[in-house]
Amino acid sequence: MTSLPPTPSHTVGPFYGYALPFPGGGEPAPPCHPDTVTVHGYVYDGAGEPVPDALLELWQAGPEGEIPGAPGSLRRDPATGRHPGRDGVEFTGFGRVATGADGHWAFRTLVPGARGGHAPYLSLCLFARGLLHHLFTRVYLPDLPGQGSAQAEAQTRDPLLASLDEERRGTLVAAAEPRTGTFRFDIRIQGEKETVFLDFH
Amino acid sequence: MPLTQQDLDREIAAARADAPPSPHPPRDYPPYRSSALRHPHRAPVVVRGDDPDLVELHTPVFGPADVTELDSDLTRQHRGEPLGERITVSGRVLDSRGRPVRGQLIELWQANASGRYAHRRDRHPAPLDPNFTGLGRALTGDDGGYRFTTVKPGAYPWRNHENAWRPAHLHFSLFGTAFAQRLVTQMYFPGDPLLAYDPILQSVPEAAARERLVAAWDHGLTVPEFSLGYRWDIVLDGPSATWTEEGR
Numbered sequence: 001m002t003s004l005p006p007t008p009s010h011t012v013g014p015f016y017g018y019a020l021p022f023p024g025g026g027e028p029a030p031p032c033h034p035d036t037v038t039v040h041g042y043v044y045d046g047a048g049e050p051v052p053d054a055l056l057e058l059w060q061a062g063p064e065g066e067i068p069g070a071p072g073s074l075r076r077d078p079a080t081g082r083h084p085g086r087d088g089v090e091f092t093g094f095g096r097v098a099t100g101a102d103g104h105w106a107f108r109t110l111v112p113g114a115r116g117g118h119a120p121y122l123s124l125c126l127f128a129r130g131l132l133h134h135l136f137t138r139v140y141l142p143d144l145p146g147q148g149s150a151q152a153e154a155q156t157r158d159p160l161l162a163s164l165d166e167e168r169r170g171t172l173v174a175a176a177e178p179r180t181g182t183f184r185f186d187i188r189i190q191g192e193k194e195t196v197f198l199d200f201h
Numbered sequence: 202m203p204l205t206q207q208d209l210d211r212e213i214a215a216a217r218a219d220a221p222p223s224p225h226p227p228r229d230y231p232p233y234r235s236s237a238l239r240h241p242h243r244a245p246v247v248v249r250g251d252d253p254d255l256v257e258l259h260t261p262v263f264g265p266a267d268v269t270e271l272d273s274d275l276t277r278q279h280r281g282e283p284l285g286e287r288i289t290v291s292g293r294v295l296d297s298r299g300r301p302v303r304g305q306l307i308e309l310w311q312a313n314a315s316g317r318y319a320h321r322r323d324r325h326p327a328p329l330d331p332n333f334t335g336l337g338r339a340l341t342g343d344d345g346g347y348r349f350t351t352v353k354p355g356a357y358p359w360r361n362h363e364n365a366w367r368p369a370h371l372h373f374s375l376f377g378t379a380f381a382q383r384l385v386t387q388m389y390f391p392g393d394p395l396l397a398y399d400p401i402l403q404s405v406p407e408a409a410a411r412e413r414l415v416a417a418w419d420h421g422l423t424v425p426e427f428s429l430g431y432r433w434d435i436v437l438d439g440p441s442a443t444w445t446e447e448g449r
């Protein structure tokens with residue numbers, strides 16, 4: 001078996017903002033889809049300060065746990081070179097947003113379904129100036145009041161969550177907010193309540 | 202008192218002596234000041250990549266409608282010709298088994314020939330070029346190949362330490378066959394004297410790995426009467442669902 005050594009990672013730097021974010025990047029859910037939820041939060045550094053120049057990517061399964069196979073996240077118009085947005089129909093499972101000056105980000109997306117023995121989750125990849133190698137984490141969603149405990153039950157059996165102690169596990173589960181369908185997930189890069197980050201081997 | 206380049210050189214040497222061998226930079230890297238509060242204290246939790254039910258072993262799909270032909274030619278995105286030395290940068294994107302990564306998205310962004318980004322917050326007093334934005338996109342071909350036409354970016358100063366300069370570089374973003382293979386990195390140019398002084402490049406512990414970030418001059422890629430040629434191949438690591446299917 002050949003094994004080629006990998007190309008090293010580098011920081012995304014401070015000036016990706018005109019290059020990587022794209023219109024509709026925070027809205028993977030097809031427009032007006034009735035099951036759209038908002039997942040949002042802040043990114044904090046080791047001093048507890050918001051990170052205003054982070055980039056977050058979202059990748060997830062669709063509502064039935066299926067891996068989205070449709071292109072169309074970043075459609076470009078060949079005549080004008082402009083970005084007309086997503087194709088408006090397909091769920092591509094991919095989103096990308098930069099944090100605002102206050103470190104805030106938001107995705108409007110669909111609730112993922114479970115795959116195999118895993119509880120449903122959103123996969124997040126975090127890039128930032130100062131971060132030489134991106135960080136992977138996951139967002140697990142809580143059950144909504146009055147809608148049973150399916151998520152909580154799946155999460156007790158989830159191999160990753162089950163391997164973590166309670167405090168660390170808590171960093172991966174979003175909090176339901178009073179407004180229905182809105183979930184809060186803060187990312188703490190360093191220090192107290194540091195988010196669990198993942199490495200895939 | 203601001204740190205001088207000599208102070209930095211000492212810090213780089215010290216960090217190198219401490220670093221475990223790795224093709225990737227440590228996230229905790231004191232010579233790169235901005236990393237101080239932006240690296241986790243705890244080790245990442247390892248997830249075994251041998252389960253195709255993991256979402257991270259799959260990846261978003263991009264298609265021809267996501268890019269246009271002009272996206273890979275950064276010299277033709279405005280009415281006039283950009284200033285600077287035109288270059289052709291081409292190579293292949295492979296996984297660690299040497300298999301081509303096909304039909305996946307590559308994004309490139311860069312400063313102009315004067316070392317200035319078309320970004321509102323770049324205050325480096327070098328001229329903006331109305332005919333250059335510095336943003337490219339392409340899909341890899343069946344052999345994993347890509348090709349960009351652009352101009353050679355200028356070096357630029359930054360405030361990491363006193364008289365700190367970034368060597369000329371292109372920023373690259375790549376998708377593999379799995380989200381776990383995602384890579385954002387930078388390509389450098391051979392023979393650049395600034396390479397030895399740059400804490401970003403020097404954050405990579407292994408000399409051979411640093412060399413993999415430097416493109417090779419390739420006379421065969423030069424376009425007569427038009428552009429100079431550089432070759433840069435990219436290898437993505439991390440597991441993929443296809444590995445598992447092959448009984449990894």
Ligand SMILES: [Fe+3]
Nearest residue numbers: 013367370372
């Ligand atoms: Fe740069």
